[in-house]
Amino acid sequence: MSVPVSVPFADDAAAGPIREGSAAPVARSRPALSPSRAADFKQCPLKYRLRAIDRIPEPPSRAAVRGTVVHAVLEDLFGLPADERQPQRAAELVPGAWERVRAERDGIDELVAEGGPEALFAEVRKLVASYYELEDPRRFEPHGLEERVEADLDGDVPLRGFVDRIDVAPNGMLRVVDYKTGRSPGPLHEARALFQLKFYALMILRTRDIVPAQLRLIYLADKNVLTYAPDREELDRFQRILTALWRAILDAGATGDFPPTRNAMCKFCDFKALCPEFGGTPPPYPGWPEQLPVPTELPPEDL
Template identity: 80%
Template sequence: MPEPPSLAAIRGVVVHAVLEDLFGLPAGERQPERAAELVAGAFDRVRGERDGVDALVAETGRDTFFAQVRKLVASYYELEDPRRFEPHALEERVECDLAGDVPLRGFVDRIDVAPNGLLRVVDYKTGRSPGPLHEARALFQLKFYALMILRTRGILAAQLRLVYLADKNVLTYVPEADELDRFERIVVALWRAIIEAGETGEFPATRNSMCKFCDFKAMCPEFGGTPPAYPGWPGASAGSADLGMPDVGVSEDM
């Protein structure tokens, strides 16, 4: 059951594209005005890669949509100055296998490496920063990235940051090796639980605050719906523990 695209998700993808293009410019050209000029080109690239973008943007109008993107990009300049550093990597795909044949993959928005070798991971969010009740969900993502960096590069990241553009906040996490070892055991246990659920077809529904954003609520037994017949599990080797593409989905505006 593919999740239909949302305007918030497309807006997030365009903002990410603008910031990626921004860091492709020489440092001296990364002015706020220049960043605003990149919006149209980034939008054209996204609409060429994804279906249904024009129909979604038509809900608000292109001018309004572009204004929303430019506002988020302008907010970025209140949190960082992109003219003062050079990123080590942008939109980098990272992959690793944990013990027990648990494959992980994800895309990191930006990796910075300081002259002394210290590494920082930065992820942009076009939504608002989480409150105390939802901060653990955000930290899970940062720990996930920190674990993959540790396993692929053999480096303990000095810092990981979630940059929330909607309310101009930054969530910072400083990992410790022992903590990531414990987190790895948690991820392995989660993956084993997913495999077991996939093989048995038992995925019990759990009501929570995210239900209001679900596109499949009408099919959910918790709300009187009937899900489609379970098609079966293709085999454990076909799957992977995946953090997915950045800034696509409801969590982007949470």
Template identity: 85%
Template sequence: MIVSVAAVNLRNMSVPLSVPLPDDTADAPSPRSRPALSPSRASDFKQCPLKYRLRAIDRVPEPPSRAAVRGTVVHAVLEDLFGLPAAERQPARAAELVPAAWERVRAERDGVDELVADGGPQALFEEVRKLVASYYELEDPRRFEPHALEERVEVDLDGDIPLRGFVDRIDVAPNGLLRVVDYKTGRSPGPMHEARALFQLKFYALMILRTRDIVPAQLRLIYLADKNILTYTPEREELDRFQRILTALWQAIIDAGRTGDFPPTRNSMCKFCDFKPLCPEYGGTPPPYPGWPVQTPIPADLVTERLPEDM
């Protein structure tokens, strides 16, 4: 079941949690590693197989967008915020974290300076601060300690279906109940588009089930732009069915990988796509198919990079 929760109601649902944070590390990426399945890559293939191919197999570079960079900075600020003692997680302190988070993003990503070339980063800082301020209307970060932040989750379903993803936050209540939280800097989807959000939530729930042998009590997407929250309470039988869906999806990807047949699909997201110059639907020609990679699975930090549609 997926439910939209207004901010005024969410404050009444908050549960104090108290669990220490673990350390987390990321491996160095290998550009020709075997693709894995993440919520973003699964969405790509369902939306347009050619888009999936160009991202996951060819790895055609995409220019950074302001939306993606803004979202990355917001995530960095919220991660840093939970690194502070609970009493220091005041809204004003969160606003002070923005410049340092921006500098980290600059150091990790090429080309982001061009996005703020006119007038410097101050306008971006204000956009980030506004979104972080919205977060305080949805949750009070002083009331709980996360169990994990930006945790990489990996599991191979049935031994040969590699699922990879990053979870923004995992909370564990004193009674052992587990909650998964993902931040979105865009607006919440309308009723006609909630299926994609539900797909992502089921994906996370299944990974948690297969790695921890526990069904999360709740999964939560926090939409900062319109201060809304979608919550999902999964059931084990539903997740077992969802695993069969992912198995069929991965088989379709493997079949396409063997033949190189990744057809383009014209849809409403085409207007945002950076691959239009390579798309036959728009008069372009894709590069020669490089073949299905056969090395070790690609690390989660490479297959799950934050894209504008993920924010």
């Protein structure tokens, strides 16, 4: 199995959200809510606009490349028979995963120039080895890998996202798993991680009429696992929150009023040169896109 061409570079929690870079403008399409785009608007409406509406390319980072390769290795690992999913075999998958990612992305060789690919391979293998301390991939078969999930709340609130892994137990109970190549959040930042999990849980509920028994974030950098067990009433309340958020985005889209918000994540932002908070000027507002969503535009959220 392989990471689809449409999947942008994975986020690294320690480095802040980074998205796929490109030398050419990305075709505009009607925006949808994903965990990352929802978080963008809450954090800084201008950041949301420049990413989701203007589609201004952002350069990838080494951390993002590393995260994408780790995800490719773990996906390939589950493509093997269970008894072959040994740690050494996982380590052997790294060069092939790198070559596939490299072939699908332009301009990433420069990101690994210092130390060469072998230095990157060592970083990836360390993270993959950490995975074995948290789960044993030989003991279960995943139901789905890198699964695209879509839902429309109330008929006009489009949700989109990619789920790293979906497991179904023999008794039918469902578990959603998302890998993170960064470090686990501290108590002050757990709310964002839980926001992402609730987002996935709500999409599963609306598409399968199943409340997941467990949602799990696996943080490979510091070998921590964050779990969440949702209930239907809580997800119904969360739907109302997302609906209100989408209404606010649509209102901003109609007027073009996406104000910047200075916050702690500004130091990771690639849009400083266009931000009034840092002396920049945004480009003219291009208007709210009217085209239908395109399948290739959406990331596998906060990989």
